[in-house]
Amino acid sequence: GSGEQRENRGKLARLADELGIHEDFTMPGFKVNPYPYLRESAVFVLSSRFEGFGNVLVEAMLTGCSVVSTDCPSGPAEILRNGEFGRLVPVNDEASLADAICQTLDNPYNRDFLRARGRVFSVERAVESYRQVFFGPLSPDGLSRDVIQLDEKRNAASPPPPAPQAVPGEARK
Structure with missing residues (x-):
């Protein structure tokens, strides 16, 4: 998305360079068609403090991409069924978020399992x-x-x- 990350985009890009992960790290911002990015991703991270429904989580799951999300009000816990379909961490807890990302990279969720859950939220x-x-x-x-x-x-x-x-x-x- 764009949200507050716009302010921190430069800082995050410099940090990725310092850590030597800039080639494995992307912040595409808003995309009309996010699916090509999600299909190629190992993990999708939603670090919101507040969220509506969290449709982007469903979009990630439909591509089979593992998800890490903050447990913010209105959506992530329901979509991820309290952590069954993706890792949930407390809002504003950067250490837990980093740990959950590492755990997910080491042990990704089954892609078919995630796709099936994503279809639960289809228009049909x-x-x-x-x-x-x-x-x-x-x-x-x-x-x-x-x-x-x-x-x-x-x-x-x-x-x-x-x-x-x-x-x-x-x-x-």
Whole structure:
């Protein structure tokens, strides 16, 4: 992202040079299509103090990239299921963050495991969840059981419509 890291970008780049990791380290900032970067990454780090949903965590997981995140309010703990799908560290605890990054580099999560978790947050899954809330589970033929039952009740409660009557003087078509 861009956030406060913009101010520290130069400092971080110099530190990467000093540590000799500048070739293995990137801070791409905002990218419309982050997936090529994430696919090539060994670990994605979210060091936010506050976060909305944390969609970037899901994007990283969908590529199979291991994740380390601060346990900030609103999202990371839910997405990572309290650490099952990525390491969570306290906000503003740089030592824990560094340790979690090293642990993840040494023992990355299974990429297929992460991809499966990422798919839990897909648009299709969200739509299906909302559909079930409003209409109930689907029957084998793909129709909502509640809608079928409502239609059956309506048909049972009302008599069938009368058969059409021929109007005198009109020819049949």
